[in-house]
Amino acid sequence: MMTRPGFTSDQCLKCNICTAACPVAAVTDLFPGPKAVGPQAERFRHPELPMPDESVSYCSGCGTCTRVCPHGVAVAETNIQAKARLVEEKHAPLRDQFLSRPDLLGMFLSPVAPLANVMLNATSVRWVLDKTIGISPGAALPPFTRVSLRKREAARCMKQPPDPKPGKRRVAYFHGCSTNYYEPELGQQAIAVLERLGCQVILPPQVCCGLPLQSNGLFDAAREKGRKNVSGLLPFAEQGIPIVGTSSSCMLELKHEYHAVLGLEGDDLAIVSHLCYDMFEFLLLELNDALRHVHLTPINASALYHPPCQLRNHGVGMPALGILRRIPGLNVQLSDAMCCGVAGTYGAKSEKYDIARAVGKGLFDQLKASGVDFVISDTETCRWWIEKHTGLRVVHPIEVLAGAMGLGEFRVKSGGY
C-alpha cells in the first residue's frame, strides 16, 4: 500500500531547508513556503471539514521541496493533493480546464493551425483571454503544427510490439502532446538519434500524460489518462522494451506521479513505470558505448543548459549536461537558477504570471549577462517560456545532439538580447 504523502509530515523537523530552496517563497509574500503549507498546514486539514486555508494554491508544483528534504517528507506531493482538495471544493475555473488539455487543443486546432496560430498571437485575442478567463497575455502559447508527429511517422505507430529487427534494440518512444502537435521535428530528431545508435523505434499508443490535469487539481481526469497510458504501454513493457521520452515532465508523470500523487496502483503500472526513461538518462545508462563511438561534428558556440525542475525530480541528475559537454567546440554552462518560473501552466495564469516572471528573473539575468548563443532545456513549457522572455533560441538537448551527429541542421542563433 502506498504511504499517503501527508503521513510523511510527521518526519518534518521544521529545519526550513525546503523554504530556503523554494523558488516561489523566494519572490512572493503570498506563498508562506512549502513547510508552512505542507507538513505544517497538513495538521489542520481534516478529511471531512473544509480546507482552512488557500495559500497552497500559490505552490507552483516544481517539486524542489521534496527533493531537498533530508528527512523524506513528501512536501510537494502533500501540496498537490491539498490543491486538488481546493479544486474539489471550489471547482476548477474554465481557464484551468482549458490549459489542462493540450491533447484536445492539439486535436482540434492542429488541422486549422495557420488560423489558430494567428488568432492566439493576436493582441486583441490575448487581451480577451486575459480579461475573460485569466490567461496572461505574457503566457507563451506555442504555434500548432499542421501535420502531427504521429501522422508523419504513421508507419511506426503500433499497438503491439513488432518482432525485433536483427541486431536492433526496440525502443518505445513516448512523445507527449507537445512533440506531437507543436514540435514534431524534435520527435523526428529523437527517432533519428535512437536509430543511429542501433535502436528500432516504435510509437506506442499514448494519450496526454495527464500532468496538466493533475497540476490543476483535476485528479479524476488525470487518473483516466494514467490508466489509458498504462494499458497502451503495457504490451511493450511486458516484453522489456524501454519507454523513452523527450519531455521530462511527461516522463516524471509516468515514472512517479501516477503512483505517488494520483494513487494509481497495481503490477501493470509498476512494470511500465520502471521501464520509463528520460531520453538522456537512457542514452547515458543504456547507449553510452554506442554514443562514444559516434563522430560528433563541432558546434562552435556557447550555450546555457537549464535543467527543468521536473527533470531534477527524476533523481537521475542532469544526464544531458555531461553528453552535451562532449560535443567539440560547444561550451555549455549550467544555469544557476533553481527554476525558470513557468512550472507547466502556472505562469500562464494571469494571477500567477508576475510571480512566475519573478522566479525566472534569476535565469533571465544570467542569460543576459552570459551572452550565450542559445539555451538548452528538456521540457517544452520551460523552453517556450524562456524563449518568450529572453528572445533567445531555446532548444531540447536532443536537437543539439542530433545536429552534432549530422542528423539535422542545427541553427545556433536567432534573435536574443
Added chain:
Amino acid sequence: MTKVHVVGAGLSGLVAAILAAERGADVTLLARGRGGLELSHGCIDIWHDGDLRQELPSIASGHPYRMIGVDAIEKAVQAFLRIVQPSGLGYLGEFRHPLRLPTAVGSLRRTNFAPLAQVSDDALGDLPCLIGAIEGFRDFFPAMIRRNLIENGFSVEGIVELPLPGHPARDVYASDLARLLDREEDAGNVLNAWQRRLAGAGALRLLLPAVLGLRDAGRLHRKAETIIGMPIQEIPTLPPSMPGLRLEWVLWRAADAAGVHLVEGPQITSPPDVMAGAGRVEELMAETAAGERRFPADAIILATGGILNGGLKALQDGRVVETVFGLPVSGVGLRDEWTAERMIDRQPFERFGVKVDAALHPVDADGRVLLENVHVIGGLLGGADRISEGSRQGIDLGSAYRAVEVILG
C-alpha cells in the same frame, strides 16, 4: 578513467568529489536531500584545544584523526581554502590557534577558520558591540545574546532596532532577508535605512544575524560596512544557516566546474548480499523516480554522515545501522546509555560510527577490511566527539583528502 561515486553532498562529500574530479576521475556525486552544510555555521573546526600536531599522539587510537594523519588534514585545509578562494567569502584563521566567535545564544565557540564576515577584525576587536535586531525577524535573540556576551567579558553597548523596508507580509526567515539583500536595489534601501538609524552611534562593532546575502555575500558584507561605517560581525542563526548555504553554493559551483556529475534525490542502497560477497562493490543502486537504477563504479566514497545526517539510523529495537551497505557500527552500547542526562553534555551517540583502516576502508571489529573499494569519510567515521573536540570539519576535510589520495594516488 576511474569511475568514482561519492555518496552524500555535505562538506566532506562535496570536497572529495571536487578533489577527485580535479585529479581526473569520472565523478558522480549522489545525494538524497540537503542538510550537512545547510545546518552548518560555515566555519572549519579542526581542534578546539591547542595545536593538533602536538595533541595528536595523545588522541585515542580509534579516533579518525589517527587514521587520517595531521599532514593530510593540513593539506586538506589548504585545498579547501584554495577551492573557496574565488568566492570572496574570505576565510580567515589558523590551523594552530582557534578563533573565539559569538554563537546565536551569545556564548563563545572556538573555530579554526571562519568567513571574514563572522570574524571581528583583530585591530578593532576591543570595540564595544551593538547588537542589531532586524524588524520582523524572530529567529534571533538579542537580549539573550547581550546577557551572555556580557557574562563572557564582552563590552556590549546595547541593542538597536533596525528597520526593514520591503518587509515581507509574513514570517521572515533568514533566507528571505538574505535574498532581499541580494537584490541590489533592496540592499541599497535597507542599508541606507540602517545607516540613518545608526548615524552618530560612535565607534562600535555591529553584531548582526548572518543574513547579509547568499550569492555574493563577501562583497555585500564589505558594502554594508562601507555604507554603515562600522565593522560588522555576523552571527550564524537558526537553520537554515546562511553561512552554510553560501558555502554549499560555492562548493556546488566548484564541483560543476571540476566536471562532477551531481545526482540529487535518490536514496542509495547496496546490491543485495554485498557484505557476504567478494569484498568489493561493483555497482550502487539508486532509488530514482522510476525505481531502482544501477550505477557501476570502480571506487565508492561513502560520505553519508552520522546519526544526525542519515548515514546511521537508530532502530526501535536498539540497533544502529549504517544505511547504505549495512556496515558494522562501533561504539553502540546499551540503548539506555546512548544519551547523556543533559542535552549539552557530551553525548555518547556522537561517537557511533564506522571503523576504518589507514586507507579509510571500512573494517570489522578485528580490523579486517570489509569492502576494498569503499572508503568512509566525514561524519560516518566513528570514535570522535566532534562537538566537544571541535573536530567536525577537520575530520570531514581530512578524510575527504585522504580517500582521494588513496584512490587516485
